[in-house]
Structure formats: C-alpha cells, structure tokens
Amino acid sequence: MFALVDCNNFYASCERVFRPELRGKPIVVLSNNDGCVIARSNEAKKFGIPMGAAAYQYEKTFTDNNINVFSSNYALYGDMSARVMDLLATMAPEIEVYSIDEAFLKFEGCDFINLQDYGEMIVKVVTKSTGIPISVGIANTKALSKVANKVAKKFPDKTHSSYFIDTDEKRIKALKWLPVEDVWGIGGRHAKRLKALGIKTAYDFTQLPDHWVRKNMSVVGLRLKHELEGKPRLDMEIAKAKQNIATTRSFDKNYTEYDQLRERITTFSVTCAEKLRRQKSCCNALLIFLHTNGFRSDLPQYSRNIVMKLPFPTNSSIEIAKFAREGLSLIFKKGYQYKKAGVIVMDITPEDTNQISMFENTNPKHRLLMDVMDRLNSAIGQKKVKLASQALDRTWKMKQERLSPRYTTRLSEIITIHV
DNA sequence: TCTGGGGTCCTAGGGCGA
DNA sequence: TCTGTCGCCCTAGGACCC
Numbered sequence: 001m002f003a004l005v006d007c008n009n010f011y012a013s014c015e016r017v018f019r020p021e022l023r024g025k026p027i028v029v030l031s032n033n034d035g036c037v038i039a040r041s042n043e044a045k046k047f048g049i050p051m052g053a054a055a056y057q058y059e060k061t062f063t064d065n066n067i068n069v070f071s072s073n074y075a076l077y078g079d080m081s082a083r084v085m086d087l088l089a090t091m092a093p094e095i096e097v098y099s100i101d102e103a104f105l106k107f108e109g110c111d112f113i114n115l116q117d118y119g120e121m122i123v124k125v126v127t128k129s130t131g132i133p134i135s136v137g138i139a140n141t142k143a144l145s146k147v148a149n150k151v152a153k154k155f156p157d158k159t160h161s162s163y164f165i166d167t168d169e170k171r172i173k174a175l176k177w178l179p180v181e182d183v184w185g186i187g188g189r190h191a192k193r194l195k196a197l198g199i200k201t202a203y204d205f206t207q208l209p210d211h212w213v214r215k216n217m218s219v220v221g222l223r224l225k226h227e228l229e230g231k232p233r234l235d236m237e238i239a240k241a242k243q244n245i246a247t248t249r250s251f252d253k254n255y256t257e258y259d260q261l262r263e264r265i266t267t268f269s270v271t272c273a274e275k276l277r278r279q280k281s282c283c284n285a286l287l288i289f290l291h292t293n294g295f296r297s298d299l300p301q302y303s304r305n306i307v308m309k310l311p312f313p314t315n316s317s318i319e320i321a322k323f324a325r326e327g328l329s330l331i332f333k334k335g336y337q338y339k340k341a342g343v344i345v346m347d348i349t350p351e352d353t354n355q356i357s358m359f360e361n362t363n364p365k366h367r368l369l370m371d372v373m374d375r376l377n378s379a380i381g382q383k384k385v386k387l388a389s390q391a392l393d394r395t396w397k398m399k400q401e402r403l404s405p406r407y408t409t410r411l412s413e414i415i416t417i418h419v
Numbered sequence: 420t421c422t423g424g425g426g427t428c429c430t431a432g433g434g435c436g437a
Numbered sequence: 438t439c440t441g442t443c444g445c446c447c448t449a450g451g452a453c454c455c
Contacts, residue, residue, distance in 0.1 A: 031423035038423070054422040072423085099455045187453050218429060220453080246425055253420095295422055307448090342424090399421085 001115060001138060003105040004145040005088055005122065007081075008133045008153065010101035011039035014080045015070050017131035018407045018415050026067040030055050033250055034071055034399045071400040079408045083130050091122055096236045104142060106236050119152075119162030139165040142234045143227035146184040147174050147202065171230060175203035185224040190217060202228060241279050241348065247271040248342025252399055254293065255338045258329075261290060265328045266389045268343040269321040276320075276345060277370060280352070282313035282362075283345035286320065288327035293339035304331040313349050316366035317373070320345065321387060 007013060011029040016022045026043035030036065037053045047065055049058055055069075062069050081100045089095045092105035107115065119136040126134050135156070137149025144165050151174055152163040165171050181191035183202045193216070199205055206228050214222045223233045247268040255261055265288060276283060291303030308327045314320060324343050376385045405413035 033421090033423070035422050052422080056421040059421095102455075185453070189452065218452090220429065242426080244426070248424065250423065293422090340423095344425095 001107045001110070001140055002142050002145040003092070003107065003115075003119060003122075003136055003138045004098075004142070004149045005103050005105060005126075005134055005136050006149050006153070007084060007101040008135060009039060009041050010081075010132070011070075011072065011077055012041040012044070013132050014073075014077050015068075015404055016041075017080065018404075022068055026065060027070065028062070028067055029070045029072055030402070031072060032398055032400075033252060034401055035250065038072065069402050071403040073404050073406065075406040075409045076404065080130065080132060084126055084132055084134070087126055087129055088122070091125070094236055097239070104145070104236060115166070116162065116164045119164060120160045123161045134161070136162040137165075138163070139171070140230060141227040141232045143184055143224055144171060144174075144230065147178055147228070150174075150178060150182065168230070172203060175206060175228060176201050178202040180205050183224070183228070185220065190221070241281055241350070243348060244344055244346050245272050245275045245283075245348070246342060246344040247275075248289075248340065248344070249398075250340045251338070256334075256336070258332055258334070261328060261332060261338060261341060262325055263390060264341055265324050265343060266321045266387060268341070269324040270317045270387060270390065272343050272345045273315055273317040273320045273370070274374065276315040276348070277351075277374060280350065281348045282315045282351055283310070283320070284313050284347035284349060285309050285345075286324055286327060287344040287346060288324050288331065288342075289344075290328070290331065290338050290341040292336050296337075296339075299337055300335070302333055302336045304333075306331045307346075312361050314362040314366075315351065316362060316370055317387060318366055318369075319362060321389065325389070 009027075012027040015027055015029065024043065025041075026047065027039075027041040028037050028044050028049060029039040031038045034055055037049055037051065037055060037058065040049055040051070044067055047061055047067065049061060049067075061067065077100060084101075085095070085097050085103055088103050088105065092107060093110070094106040094108070096104040096106075098104055107113065115138050119138055122136055123134055126132065135149055135152040137145045137147065137152050139145040139148045148163045148165045152159045152161050155163075165174060178201060180186060180194050180199055180201055181188070183205065186194070186205070194205065199208065206225055208225070210222060210225070213225050217224075226233050249264070249268070251264070255264070269286075272283075286308045287305055288308065289303070289305035292299060292301050294301065294303075306327045308323050310319075310323055320343075373385050405415075407413060407415050
C-alpha cells in the first residue's frame with residue numbers, strides 16, 4: 001500500500017506558522033522577482049486568483065480584499081519541509097520525498113495496521129508537531145493514492161483529512177468524481193484532447209482501450225491507466241544524483257550590454273559548480289541560454305541556446321565559468337534587450353570516476369581552491385568569496401518587496417515574543 | 420513599467436557504422 | 438564500389454511534475 005502525504009497550501013501554511021494571526025486570512029505567495037502568484041491559501045483561491053497569475057494584474061484584488069502577499073522565502077520553506085519529511089520518515093518503513101511538499105510512504109507487510117486510523121494519526125502528529133496542515137491518501141497504487149489524497153483534501157470534515165481507497169467501489173466512486181484534467185500525469189494538452197472526445201472524468205479515461213492510450217499518450221499514459229485500474233506499475237524511487245542542474249533567472253530590468261550578461265552567466269556558472277560539488281559530481285557539458293522578454297511584442301525578439309561539450313569533466317567554478325563565457329560570446333547578439341538567461345550543467349558523472357584525458361584535463365589545483373572557497377563561504381554564511389568576473393558589489397537584485405523573516409535558519413531573524 | 424525556477428521522461432528523426 | 442537495411446546514438450521538442 002502507498003500513502004501520499006501532501007502539505008496543504010504549503011508555502012502559505014509556512015508563512016502562517018510564525019504568524020498565527022493569519023489563520024483563516026487570505027494569503028498569496030509570489031515567485032522570484034515578485035512576478036507570478038505561485039501559492040494561494042484556500043481563502044485567497046475564493047477571490048478567483050489563478051495559479052501563475054501575473055501579480056501586477058491582481059494588485060487591486062490584493063488590496064481590496066486585504067490579501068496578505070509574500071515574496072517567496074525558500075530558506076523558510078526548505079527548512080519547514082525538512083521538518084515534515086523527517087517526521088514522516090519515522091512513521092513508515094519506506095519514504096520517497098517527491099517534492100518540497102509531498103512524500104510517498106510505502107506500507108508493506110503492515111496488514112495488521114488499520115490504515116484509515118493510521119492515516120488520521122499521521123495527520124494529527126504532523127500538524128501538531130510542525131504547524132503544517134497535511135492530507136493523506138492511501139491506495140494500492142501510487143496514482144490511486146494521489147486520487148485518494150484529492151478526496152481527503154476536498155472533504156476534510158468527512159475524511160478527517162485522510163482517505164483510504166480499499167475497495168473497488170470506493171475506487172470507482174473516486175474516479176467518477178475526479179475531473180480528467182486533475183489526474184496526476186494528465187496535463188493541459190492531453191486533457192484538452194480527451195475532453196474533445198467526451199472523456200470528462202478519470203473513470204472515463206480508464207474505459208478507453210489500451211491501444212488507443214498507448215498510441216496517443218505513449219507508455220506513460222498507459223502506465224497511468226493501469227495504475228488507476230488498481231494495477232501497480234510504479235514503485236518507490238530511490239533518490240539519485242541529479243542528471244541536470246540549472247541556475248536560471250529573469251532580470252529585474254532588461255540588459256543590453258555584453259558585460260552585464262557576462263557577469264550574470266559567470267555567477268550562474270559558479271552556483272551550478274557549487275551544486276555539483278555538493279553532490280560530488282562533475283559535468284561534461286553545459287547549456288547556456290539567453291532570451292528577450294517574450295511578453296513584450298513591441299520589442300525585437302531573440303532567443304538562443306548553445307551546448308558546450310567540455311574536453312574533460314569538471315566541477316571547478318573557474319573552468320565552468322570560462323566555458324560558459326565562451327558559449328555566451330558565441331550566442332550574444334548586440335541590439336536586443338535581454339530579460340532572462342541561465343546555465344544548465346549536463347552529462348553529470350561522479351567526481352571520483354573521472355577518466356584522465358591524454359591532452360587536456362581539469363586543473364588539479366582547482367580542487368583544493370574550490371574546497372577552500374566552499375568552506376570560507378559556508379563559514380561566513382554569505383557568498384563573499386567570488387571570482388573576479390562576478391560583480392563584486394552586487395549591482396543586480398531580485399525584486400523581493402514582501403519577504404518574511406527566515407525564522408528558522410537565521411538567528412538574527414528568529415521569532416520574538418513580546419510579553 | 421511589472422508575467423518563476425527547476426526538474427524528469429519519452430518519442431521522432433537524422434547521422435552513421437556494420 | 439554502390440546500395441539497402443538495421444540498430445545504435447544523439448538531439449530537439451513535447452509532455453508532464455512541483
């Protein structure tokens with residue numbers, strides 16, 4: 001049996017933990033640069049603010065309805081997530097952390113447990129210990145546990161926020177209730193096509209012939225169909241090293257100069273290299289991209305990317321930044337206003353199994369240097385040690401006008417209680 | 420004026436060597 | 438030497454997730 005544990009309106013709930021007066025009040029959380037709405041509390045959803053809405057188009061809705069608006073605070077969300085996951089890990093034989101706010105639990109050989117009661121217990125313990133409300137869905141496949149979770153979330157009073165699909169009647173009832181576009185694995189494109197064919201619910205989807213699903217939705221769609229029929233096709237996945245690591249940003253304003261882009265690309269490269277060293281990997285290729293603001297139809301548009309194959313695997317900030325700048329010089333075109341750029345490191349291999357090349361190799365001195373840089377930066381707590389090609393006085397900034405304190409990860413921002 | 424960031428997997432189609 | 442076929446590898450693009 002699988003249980004899917006999902007934190008309710010996670011980012012909004014995190015903001016509430018340290019601001020209890022916000023309970024029952026509408027909250028939205030914005031993306032980086034305060035651009036889009038990326039999380040809404042239930043109260044905020046009632047005002048018709050869609051996911052991904054452009055924040056500036058809803059300013060009036062926010063003020064008219066006293067909606068509490070926050071910039072995203074990943075230090076806080078990451079730490080709260082770790083607390084929830086650590087706790088969940090103590091409550092099941094196996095856990096797969098699926099995202100910042102979701103985890104699958106697997107109960108095998110636990111037939112003696114009443115899983116409905118156990119799910120309710122998990123809800124109580126996590127909510128009480130962390131302040132984060134959660135919902136639990138339980139079923140014999142992962143996709144059905146997702147469905148069960150939707151039921152638990154929609155009917156918290158009836159289900160006590162935990163729902164167990166343990167009979168075929170319950171499975172069919174839940175599938176007939178769930179709109180096809182809300183099924184895990186069916187995105188916008190497929191939902192549109194299915195609806196045009198009169199497929200409205202998850203149940204309708206399971207009534208399609210296998211060969212049609214295979215032909216039109218690939219093996220992924222067919223696997224999903226079987227999962228919804230109660231035939232397990234997905235198992236727990238073990239965490240493995242990432243295959244790609246990306247650092248990409250939109251800019252607060254448009255950049256036109258090569259030097260500005262060069263500085264940004266260098267900094268993104270350094271961040272990627274740090275992430276690589278943290279997971280003890282090297283990369284063998286880089287992708288560098290830049291593009292103008294696609295929303296501004298009045299401006300000339302340009303967008304390009306380039307893949308740089310590296311002559312040797314490396315995780316040195318200096319080397320990765322050097323190759324990235326080389327790539328940038330090949331794709332940069334003057335006369336455009338750039339809004340976004342990024343670096344993605346690819347073809348990742350473990351640090352300790354690198355092949356020595358006959359002609360060109362990573363500079364062995366860099367390893368020691370990087371080690372010192374990482375340790376200095378970690379001791380200082382901010383990224384003070386930089387490459388000279390990065391801006392020494394950060395001239396760029398993310399728009400974060402409504403950022404809450406990092407209550408749990410910075411002593412200077414810890415919660416204060418006035419008595 | 421102002422529209423996020425970071426991932427995964429699958430398939431089609433072309434290049435290329437056997 | 439030319440041509441056809443097969444399978445492998447690579448890439449771009451599409452679809453999905455949070």
